[in-house]
Amino acid sequence: MTTTHAVRADELVKVYGEGETAVTAVDRVSVTFPAGQFTAIVGPSGSGKSTLMHLLAGLDTATSGSIRIGGVEVTGLADRDLTVLRRDRIGFVFQAFNLLPTLTAEQNILLPGELAGRRPDRPRLAQVAADLGLADRLHHYPAQLSGGQQQRVACARALMSRPDVVFADEPTGSLDTRTGAGVLELLRRSVREWGQTVVMVTHDPVAAGYADRVVVLADGRIVDDLRAPTPDGVADRLQRLGA
Numbered sequence: 157m158t159t160t161h162a163v164r165a166d167e168l169v170k171v172y173g174e175g176e177t178a179v180t181a182v183d184r185v186s187v188t189f190p191a192g193q194f195t196a197i198v199g200p201s202g203s204g205k206s207t208l209m210h211l212l213a214g215l216d217t218a219t220s221g222s223i224r225i226g227g228v229e230v231t232g233l234a235d236r237d238l239t240v241l242r243r244d245r246i247g248f249v250f251q252a253f254n255l256l257p258t259l260t261a262e263q264n265i266l267l268p269g270e271l272a273g274r275r276p277d278r279p280r281l282a283q284v285a286a287d288l289g290l291a292d293r294l295h296h297y298p299a300q301l302s303g304g305q306q307q308r309v310a311c312a313r314a315l316m317s318r319p320d321v322v323f324a325d326e327p328t329g330s331l332d333t334r335t336g337a338g339v340l341e342l343l344r345r346s347v348r349e350w351g352q353t354v355v356m357v358t359h360d361p362v363a364a365g366y367a368d369r370v371v372v373l374a375d376g377r378i379v380d381d382l383r384a385p386t387p388d389g390v391a392d393r394l395q396r397l398g399a
């Protein structure tokens with residue numbers, strides 16, 4: 157049987173600072189994220205979730221260890237090659253939506269493709285906008301959109317190019333329950349219907365319940381790996397960690 161790993165980390169370490177003030181944020185983490193799966197990374201505050209995700213996504217450099225994305229060794233890749241890999245294979249959704257204020261929702265969604273020299277895929281734009289309930293908001297500027305709408309624009313931008321992997325850092329953190337559920341549904345569907353791989357950092361057991369799998373971090377290490385998680389199961393596990 158062949159298993160495709162969308163992302164794989166081996167003995168990943170990230171140390172911030174030096175000497176007595178050094179903090180080991182990620183401590184020899186080895187983990188694989190199979191293609192076509194939705195994984196949530198949970199853990200107490202300061203357990204290293206965001207650091208791990210930034211390393212996996214090639215947004216930060218590891219102190220040691222290796223990362224492969226779609227079989228490509230990311231560690232040690234030249235900046236230019238890393239930029240191309242990120243652009244072509246990875247989508248990002250962050251809590252701070254990072255939308256450009258001078259561009260409309262539609263222009264924000266199309267920007268990465270445009271920067272990559274691709275023609276705008278109008279049918280895809282229409283589908284993603286309809287799925288995200290943004291069809292009548294495409295010509296608004298970010299300042300004219302609610303927080304939830306801005307987050308959906310950020311999701312649309314990440315999903316537009318059908319990236320192999322979508323990394324999401326607390327994508328529902330600033331949203332009300334209903335809007336948050338819409339974003340999570342969309343991430344779920346992008347896995348189920350479009351075969352994408354989603355890796356999401358969250359502190360919310362309900363959000364983690366949308367995933368196929370939950371990786372639990374504590375003090376920079378993986379302490380549990382739950383399949384078919386339920387919100388109660390995740391909440392219980394976090395509570396036992398004192399989160």
Ligand SMILES: Nc1ncnc2c1ncn2[C@@H]1O[C@H](COP(=O)(O)OP(=O)(O)OP(=O)(O)O)[C@@H](O)[C@H]1O
Nearest residue numbers: 172173179181200201202203204205206207208359
């Ligand atoms: N740039 C930095 N410089 C120094 N220490 C850092 C830096 N970024 C994170 N850390 C430390 O690394 C550890 C892990 O932080 P990280 O943000 O990855 O945790 P987290 O699990 O995402 O936390 P939260 O749920 O609170 O966002 C923490 O102890 C944090 O203080």
